[in-house]
Amino acid sequence: MAKPTxxxxxxxxxxADAICxxxxxxxxxxxxxxxxxxxVALLATGNFALAILDIGLPDINGIELCKQLRQSCDVPIIFxxxxxxxxxxxxxxxxxxxxxxxxxxxxxxxxxxxxAVLRRSQPRQNDVPGNSAFTIDADxxxxxxxxxxxxxxxxxxxxxxxxxxxxxxxxxREQLMELVWDAPEASMDRTVDAHIKNLRxxxxxxxxxxxxxxxxxxxxxSLREDE
Ligand code: CA
Numbered sequence: 407m408a409k410p411t412x413x414x415x416x417x418x419x420x421x422a423d424a425i426c427x428x429x430x431x432x433x434x435x436x437x438x439x440x441x442x443x444x445x446v447a448l449l450a451t452g453n454f455a456l457a458i459l460d461i462g463l464p465d466i467n468g469i470e471l472c473k474q475l476r477q478s479c480d481v482p483i484i485f486x487x488x489x490x491x492x493x494x495x496x497x498x499x500x501x502x503x504x505x506x507x508x509x510x511x512x513x514x515x516x517x518x519x520x521x522a523v524l525r526r527s528q529p530r531q532n533d534v535p536g537n538s539a540f541t542i543d544a545d546x547x548x549x550x551x552x553x554x555x556x557x558x559x560x561x562x563x564x565x566x567x568x569x570x571x572x573x574x575x576x577x578x579r580e581q582l583m584e585l586v587w588d589a590p591e592a593s594m595d596r597t598v599d600a601h602i603k604n605l606r607x608x609x610x611x612x613x614x615x616x617x618x619x620x621x622x623x624x625x626x627x628s629l630r631e632d633e
Contacts, residue, residue, distance in 0.1 A: 408613060411434070412434050412454065414438045415457065416458070417463055421509070432517050441463055442465055442466040445457070449481050455524060456483070459485055459486065469501050472501045475502075482504045483502070484505045484516070484520065487509065537629055539618060551613065552613045552616070562605045565602065568582065568586060572629075576625050576628040577626045579599070582598050602627055606619055
């Protein structure tokens with residue numbers, strides 16, 4: 407599974423380090439900025455799953471920065487605020503932030519908030535039970551793997567859809583041919599094999615560590631279930 411990257415914009419190095427450490431311990435990747443200067447450009451790259459934004463930055467007020475960010479991207483934002491005043495909270499959420507944490511906070515609490523915000527902000531694709539690396543939108547013929555879109559041919563998409571409906575189940579080539587192809591072809595074993603091979607190559611191009619399609623010698627193929 408590709409690790410989501412969190413951008414931390416916080417000018418106090420001790421706090422920034424503590425946040426990075428807590429997030430990385432929990433399986434995230436992090437990048438830190440100590441001022442707001444490059445934040446808009448960095449977040450526009452689309453490489454970040456979420457931003458943690460300190461309100462008191464040396465060069466720009468975090469609320470102002472949030473407003474600027476919201477004009478060009480909809481990445482989830484969690485504010486860090488030093489003042490517990492209600493006004494900060496209200497203002498913080500009105501400018502389009504997703505949550506806030508008041509200093510001092512425990513890094514563990516912040517990590518929990520990050521996870522909650524990420525869960526809430528998932529795209530409306532159906533999460534696939536049994537193999538969390540995949541998303542599939544059957545109506546649009548769109549599939550995703552490790553958070554990245556998959557460019558699949560019609561048959562590759564339909565094969566993947568069959569696997570995802572029953573993670574762990576072994577399908578023979580005959581079954582796959584029947585479930586996926588409109589008109590069974592003469593050389594069906596090799597047709598299935600060829601499309602499985604292409605599908606695997608596309609999955610490997612996104613994440614070469616996972617090999618979610620399992621070959622069962624003499625039987626067929628299945629999709630690996632989450633451990
Ligand atoms: Ca600060």
